[in-house]
Amino acid sequence: MFNSVSSSIHTSNLNKNTNAKSAFVTSPIQKPFVKTQTVNPSLAHMNYFLGGQAVSFKGHNCSTSNFRVVRLNDVPCGCCGMPMLTYKQNQQLCLEATQKSGSDLAEFLQNNKKYFRGNESAIANYIISEAQKDEMTDVSSIISHADVDTHEIFNNENKRVLNNVKASLLSNHCRNNEINAYVDNTIAQLNSEDNVNFKRNNFLSGLNSLLNSNGDKELKHQVLDRAVKLPVSETQIERFFEKYSNASTTKIMQRLLNPATATAEHIQPHSLKGANNTANYLGECEECNSKRGNYDLNNYWMTNYPNMPESAQKNIDYVTDKIVKGELGDKYDDYPVDLQKALDNQTKGQIKLKVLTPEEIEAKRQETKKEEEQAA
Ligand SMILES: [Zn+2]
Numbered sequence: 001m002f003n004s005v006s007s008s009i010h011t012s013n014l015n016k017n018t019n020a021k022s023a024f025v026t027s028p029i030q031k032p033f034v035k036t037q038t039v040n041p042s043l044a045h046m047n048y049f050l051g052g053q054a055v056s057f058k059g060h061n062c063s064t065s066n067f068r069v070v071r072l073n074d075v076p077c078g079c080c081g082m083p084m085l086t087y088k089q090n091q092q093l094c095l096e097a098t099q100k101s102g103s104d105l106a107e108f109l110q111n112n113k114k115y116f117r118g119n120e121s122a123i124a125n126y127i128i129s130e131a132q133k134d135e136m137t138d139v140s141s142i143i144s145h146a147d148v149d150t151h152e153i154f155n156n157e158n159k160r161v162l163n164n165v166k167a168s169l170l171s172n173h174c175r176n177n178e179i180n181a182y183v184d185n186t187i188a189q190l191n192s193e194d195n196v197n198f199k200r201n202n203f204l205s206g207l208n209s210l211l212n213s214n215g216d217k218e219l220k221h222q223v224l225d226r227a228v229k230l231p232v233s234e235t236q237i238e239r240f241f242e243k244y245s246n247a248s249t250t251k252i253m254q255r256l257l258n259p260a261t262a263t264a265e266h267i268q269p270h271s272l273k274g275a276n277n278t279a280n281y282l283g284e285c286e287e288c289n290s291k292r293g294n295y296d297l298n299n300y301w302m303t304n305y306p307n308m309p310e311s312a313q314k315n316i317d318y319v320t321d322k323i324v325k326g327e328l329g330d331k332y333d334d335y336p337v338d339l340q341k342a343l344d345n346q347t348k349g350q351i352k353l354k355v356l357t358p359e360e361i362e363a364k365r366q367e368t369k370k371e372e373e374q375a376a
Contacts (some may be wrong), residue, residue, distance in 0.1 A: 024328050059279025059338050060331045065266035066330045069283040075262060075318050079288035080228055081311030083114050084262035094253040102135030115260040117287045118231040122157030123240060123256060139249040148241055151196075158198060164226045165207075172222060177215045179223075182206060198229045202305065208306040224307035232356040259287035267342045278331070279338030285314055309351045312343060316353055324356075324364045333358040 069075060074083040085093070093112060100108050106128045107118075116124045123143075132144045166183050174180060186203060189195060207227055211220040231237065244252050265284040268274030284292075291304065305311070316336050323332045336355035343351040356364065 007375050057333055059275070059277035059281075061275075061277045063276060064266075064281065067278060067279070067281050067283075068318055068332065070262040070264055072262075072322055074329070075283050076311060076314040077262075077285040077288055078265070078282040078312045079284050079308050080117075080291065080307050080317040081225055081307055081314055082117065082229075082260070083215060084283065084285045085115055085257060085260045090254070090257050090261050093257055094250050097253045098140055098249045101138040102131055102304070105138060106131040110248070115257055117259045117285070118157070118161075118229055119233070119236050119240070120256045120259055121229065122153050122231045122237055125157060125160065126153045139252050140247060143241065143247065143252050144245050150234060150238045150241060154231055154237050155190060155195050155198075157231045158195075159187065161226065161230045162190065164229075165223055168223050168226050169219075172219045174214075174219055174223075176210070176215075179207075179210045179214060182210055200232060203230070204228070204304065204306060221310045221341060223275040225310075228305055228307060242283075259285060261286045263289045265289045265292065267339075267346050278335050279342055282312065282339065283319065312351050313353055316340075316355055320356055320361070324361055324368065326365070333361050336361070365376065 029190075064070075067164060071085075071086055073086055073089055076082065077084050093115070096108065097105070109124050109131075113121070113124070127139060127142050130145070131137055135278050166187065169180060169183060186198070190198060204224075204227060208220075208224065211223060214220070240255070244255060247255075262283055263286050264281040265288075266274040266276075267280050267282050270276070274280050288305065316339055319328070319332075320336050322328055323335065328335075336353075337357055340353040340355045344355060
């Protein structure tokens with residue numbers, strides 16, 4: 001899917017009202033695909049994240065790969081909210097997958113479901129169902145199947161995610177008839193012959209506006225967290241099967257897990273003089289980082305990941321806990337406040353994080369120390 005960083009596709013995805021032309025790819029992994037374009041400064045204000053306003057970041061200088069947040073296991077992505085993998089975890093999982101087949105493989109993938117993003121989850125679920133049929137079959141032999149029906153794989157995943165959305169509405173006792181009908185009708189559409197017209201972004205923006213007018217923030221958060229797991233496109237799944245039909249299990253697994261790998265996103269893009277320091281970094285999975293790179297972020301953010309404000313909060317809560325525990329070294333006490341300011345600035349108040357100040361972090365650290373001493 002990263003090949004989609006082409007200007008023709010990118011332009012068609014832009015919000016037509018803004019005419020903003022920008023193609024920023026900030027993930028280091030994306031560099032081979034980057035097409036650098038300059039931004040017309042008069043258009044810069046139209047994009048939240050590309051705001052271009054001078055933000056004075058504190059932080060401490062470090063490269064994106066030295067940003068310690070990307071070395072923590074399972075940090076929630078600041079954009080989609082799903083847990084991220086470190087490179088080490090990624091390599092380990094790829095290695096383990098090469099040693100498994102049949103129901104053992106199915107169980108392994110099932111246990112690591114949280115690391116597969118939308119399209120990848122569709123493919124992983126296909127591998128699981130095929131592995132359950134044959135004890136001898138492994139990842140590379142399943143992907144090499146000649147008779148694979150990518151439309152069915154895509155459609156099955158859409159149905160799976162929407163049934164999870166439905167389950168979330170039920171468990172949260174949602175009594176809003178409009179929301180329930182919206183989800184039910186979409187599931188019915190996916191079950192019918194007419195399922196080719198389903199569009200992820202249209203569905204998400206419709207759901208988001210219904211949840212907004214409903215007003216229940218917790219319901220919105222829980223429902224959107226599930227809904228953003230919808231696969232991105234059938235074409236991309238098709239391309240995957242074309243490209244990997246003769247690939248090794250390691251190569252296939254790397255391709256399926258790389259989107260979940262933790263990266264440092266420049267909040268103010270590097271190409272707009274965004275600083276290489278901790279105060280300008282948000283931990284994001286490679287999938288979100290690379291997508292944000294070539295979309296109009298305002299449009300992209302609202303339609304692809306409407307739960308980003310909550311995800312960014314989840315991210316900083318997790319990271320703050322590690323800072324208090326001393327797992328990020330002594331330079332990170334300012335990070336939560338820096339991140340709060342950077343996101344507030346660059347989103348013009350759309351993301352307002354609740355964070356601990358360095359003093360509060362220190363107080364918490366002392367408190368924990370005391371508790372440990374008393375326990376000992
Ligand atoms: Zn993400």
